[in-house]
Amino acid sequence: MSSADIYREIILDYYRNPRNYGKIDNPDISKRDSNPLCGDELEMHINLKDNKVSDVKFTGKGCAISQASASMLTELIMGKDFEYVKKLTKEDILENLGLPDLGPARIKCALLSLKVLKYGIYSYLSEKLNDVTSADKIKEEASGLF
Amino acid sequence: MSSADIYREIILDYYRNPRNYGKIDNPDISKRDSNPLCGDELEMHINLKDNKVSDVKFTGKGCAISQASASMLTELIMGKDFEYVKKLTKEDILENLGLPDLGPARIKCALLSLKVLKYGIYSYLSEKLNDVTSADKIKEEASGLF
Amino acid sequence: MQASTINIENIRRDFPILQRKVHNNKPLVYFDNAATTQKPIQVIDSIHNYYLNYNSNIHRAVHQLAEEATAAYELTRDKVAKFINVNREELIFVRGTTEAINLIAYSWGRQNVQKGDIVVTTEYEHHSNIVPWQLLTKEKEAKLEYIGVDDNGELILDQLDDYLNTGRVKLVTVSHMSNVLGTITNAEEIIRRCHKKGVKVLVDAAQSVPHIKVDVQKLDCDFFAFSAHKMLGPTGVGVLWARKEILENMQPFNAGGDMIREVHKYNTTWNDLPYKFEAGTPNIADVIGFSAALDYLENIGMDKVREHEIELTKYALEKMSVIKGIKLYGTPDMNKRGGVISFNLGDIHPHDLATIIDEDGVAIRSGHHCAQVLMERLDVSATSRASFYIYNTKEEVDVFIRSLNRARELFRI
Amino acid sequence: MQASTINIENIRRDFPILQRKVHNNKPLVYFDNAATTQKPIQVIDSIHNYYLNYNSNIHRAVHQLAEEATAAYELTRDKVAKFINVNREELIFVRGTTEAINLIAYSWGRQNVQKGDIVVTTEYEHHSNIVPWQLLTKEKEAKLEYIGVDDNGELILDQLDDYLNTGRVKLVTVSHMSNVLGTITNAEEIIRRCHKKGVKVLVDAAQSVPHIKVDVQKLDCDFFAFSAHKMLGPTGVGVLWARKEILENMQPFNAGGDMIREVHKYNTTWNDLPYKFEAGTPNIADVIGFSAALDYLENIGMDKVREHEIELTKYALEKMSVIKGIKLYGTPDMNKRGGVISFNLGDIHPHDLATIIDEDGVAIRSGHHCAQVLMERLDVSATSRASFYIYNTKEEVDVFIRSLNRARELFRI
């Protein structure tokens, strides 16, 4: 993808005016991670109600791709069934971003938010729900992202 | 030098029937060293009387060159002035051995005996005679051999 | 074409990779030299020649290949010794600066740093000169302290005095040139102050030896480390120098073949310097290849290298400073900086910037540059960094500038 | 010409050094393969090609060269993983077997071996698998014990049981093939007995992986180490494998760039596996070159490699055994030995022998082979050692035998 394709108006807008930026007090799910290669940081907070995402926020520092990706991800999952959220794939994220063909150097930026989300769900499942089997599965998926 | 030149009758004879092989009880000078590259070992014992070498013996394990060199060196210094012994050079040893043109891989074998001798004199000068200046000079020489 | 003091056309011909085209046939503009430099054909061929003609393990065999390989390996040691003006027996080949610093931390550090002692580093160090000391001071219940960086990107030496006055400092460890700001450390002054108090100094020369003439005896430090791959040499080779008295009293680091004198079941004695610190089969081919890199730099002359970089950096700083929205880090005083320029352009994240200008063939680095402590100090998460070497030209700077402006437009700044 | 199962003429054409003449125009007969092997042109060209076309530092930059170099470097990890059948995230690139073992001793050893514990090694280990454990057990006031070697050159496994029965053993560390005797260790049996008692096992595979097919998962050991330069690869590259659970609980060894997640002034977190254990710029070019070596061996097939070496070793042992005054070490059972032959000829010291036959172009190793403990066990100060690889021929063995006889005559034996 050429950079003109990547840095479209919408990505820049989400980068500069991130939706759902902030924190939640005592969230059900809370996770922070960083990309050791580039230093990008991301923290995500989620509340669940009736097995749906009732609130979601993120904070972070990083490139336009990682921040726009995080912000768009929060919009994507807001109000959705928890089952749906658990099943999100790499392809879902890239499509949601409108960047299906990112090269290997930058795809990690786009996927950091999904990684944080999956690790957050892992902690939630294992620590709060004691559902070790599902937790391990999602941890596997998270570590396989990059 | 070709190996036919190196392994002359006389070297083999000194290798198989080393002169002055053995130990001295309570020698004035006593030193053991080994060549870390090949594992050759050598120990040398010397007695001095009236500033002359009154007795010298060696023991060791190693190749024909190192053992013949050690044995020939003992013969060379027996009865000699200590001053003469202190001044022996690399060239003296190689000439005494009849191997002036040894290559870099084997010259260390020929010089191990001189190295042990010089380190022995160093210990003697510094510990027994308290002659630090001469001792340091000879230590320099020893460590410069290889 | 170039007003440069070195014949840059000739030099560029020696670097085949500079003929390479990237992305849609753009000529490569390689400005990532602080990360690793390109290699002249002389270095590449020297490695090739080693494997084609005299590859062998070294030091212990008597056959001809082993003799030739050993001689060539040890010749590099002689050349390095001459290059930085030290004795060959004090020179230890390692993988790189990182391993050199870890060797000191493990061996000298664990013997000499005790509970309550202080190790002083600086806010502009590379992670390689921070994390080993974090591990050591944690193990020993000692303290790690930082000399701060002022707004010009220079060390605040008054803070050094404060630490020294505690009387608990065992080591001051400082990079000779910042890999982010390009600041050239006043190492002589630091060493003078430390030695007055009997404190040892380690100089991380990863960014200095490749770019400025360094005489280690004159510098008078105690430990000195750098990497071959940042000065035209192969990857996998670094150099540690330390004073003989220190090395003699240090325990070995890695143990194994070559570093021993005699091994018995329950006790072992060590080989002479420098071999005591080179355990196992070393990186023979690349140490030999490093010789050619040293020859190449000596041939040009380190003064000329420095002059060329000053000229190029001045030119680039001038052109960059007028770009709208740019923020340049580090001192404007060329006497105090090398050919490394860190910057940020508007709110474009450095990764995004690097991606955009990569399309124009320009290779720069973006991120924290293994200097997260400095990033915190500068209050940024990352910077972009262009860094120059002997084969770079003003024309390449022009391409770079044009590309920065394209990025600016893309981000509507 | 050769009854060999591999096409040796084709193979020899890939190794340019085999065309070399030494001393007075004698063709090189290279029998020093246990020290280091020669490299096929595919490996040599792969390194050349890296420097000519895509040299760059890896992992952190986004420009095109960095992307290409990173991909090639990580591809080697995939290939190694496949070659020994493990997961890529458990594979750490180091300088060689020596560094791999030291890494385990420093990191895992210092965390897990306590006062009074026992580390068990064997009498036929290389210094690299003895001295690190001497240092560790001394520091920890633990004990180092040795499994003895019988007159056939095999380990006396009853002694292992005695040690295990003490209940104090933390680690058994054993070479998979002796670099002096060529004995192939019954590692499966050792691992079985150790795991029954919950004891970890390190396998030094420096001499096995290059010569026999090894499936690490089947072997079921806990740590596994080998060197690229002994299997057609470049110098300066080695591999450490360990189980994920173990690596995850291990402290880092060297600290610096690339192995961190976040560095703050007073605390730092680690990168994921395997990067947590790869600090600083690695030996990029040579790791990439190692890929070509693995391809080369896979192409021939490790079973074929083994067959060829058995045939050659059998042939050499037959011819050598009738030389007057010769003493051969190790087992005559070819199922239990690799292509390494240690011997002594009359009272000719191995160094003298090596010098003499070097004149005929034959490169063998002489000395203690970094196995002084074994030399004491065999009650010799040194042995001569001929060791074979895929490019060696029976004709070369004939040259070697003639040369041994010339040495015998020169020494009047």
Ligand SMILES: Cc1ncc(COP(=O)(O)O)c(C=O)c1O
């Ligand atoms: C100042 C400084 N120190 C240390 C290092 C580490 O060097 P290496 O990665 O070669 O070990 C670098 C380069 O990355 C550096 O710039």
Ligand SMILES: Cc1ncc(COP(=O)(O)O)c(C=O)c1O
């Ligand atoms: C059995 C064994 N272990 C360890 C080593 C050390 O390997 P390296 O020198 O590549 O570190 C060797 C080779 O020298 C060896 O033969």
